[in-house]
Amino acid sequence: MADKVMKQVQAFVDEAGIPAINELRYAGYHLLNAVIPANEKSSPQDELIRATNHCKRATYEACEMGMLTAFDKISMFKTDYSQVVVSQIVPDWQQILTKCDQCRDEITSARQTGDDRSIDHTRFRDSFTELVNICRRLDHARDDLNKLIEAKRTEARRYAANVFLAIVGIAVAVGFGISALL
Numbered sequence: 001m002a003d004k005v006m007k008q009v010q011a012f013v014d015e016a017g018i019p020a021i022n023e024l025r026y027a028g029y030h031l032l033n034a035v036i037p038a039n040e041k042s043s044p045q046d047e048l049i050r051a052t053n054h055c056k057r058a059t060y061e062a063c064e065m066g067m068l069t070a071f072d073k074i075s076m077f078k079t080d081y082s083q084v085v086v087s088q089i090v091p092d093w094q095q096i097l098t099k100c101d102q103c104r105d106e107i108t109s110a111r112q113t114g115d116d117r118s119i120d121h122t123r124f125r126d127s128f129t130e131l132v133n134i135c136r137r138l139d140h141a142r143d144d145l146n147k148l149i150e151a152k153r154t155e156a157r158r159y160a161a162n163v164f165l166a167i168v169g170i171a172v173a174v175g176f177g178i179s180a181l182l
Contacts, residue, residue, distance in 0.1 A: 005125055013069040019062070020058040031051040063127070064124060068107075084152075086141075089148065
């Protein structure tokens, strides 16, 4: 599972799997010690537990990096479309932002527990998957949002042109009125 998650994260963002790869290396070391004990003091059962914990930690590390990258992408999206009402195209925009806040809180809570993050690995995997899907949806929404921005620009240009023509029309009418009086 850890390897699968790590590959999913690496597909989302390059180099995100490096901490996870290190954890999997440690898992392999403990697995080897479980099969071929390095010394008499190490119990195969304890080594298997250590290997499992490193796999959980690898999952956590990969997902955390993926989630942080997703936050960056969502933040960039928010900045790119700050002048547009995003919820016109992405109706659940507020829920997406709330989900990001919840995921940030999860990461903050996990970091406060110290090195033992094995409890969080499954929840983090699910949160990472959800954030990746959100990023994909937002990427697809970019085209429609760009069209909306262009439509607003066109509308603004038309309005400015109409105002200009109205002012010119008023000036011409005033000019004809003044010349008729003279």
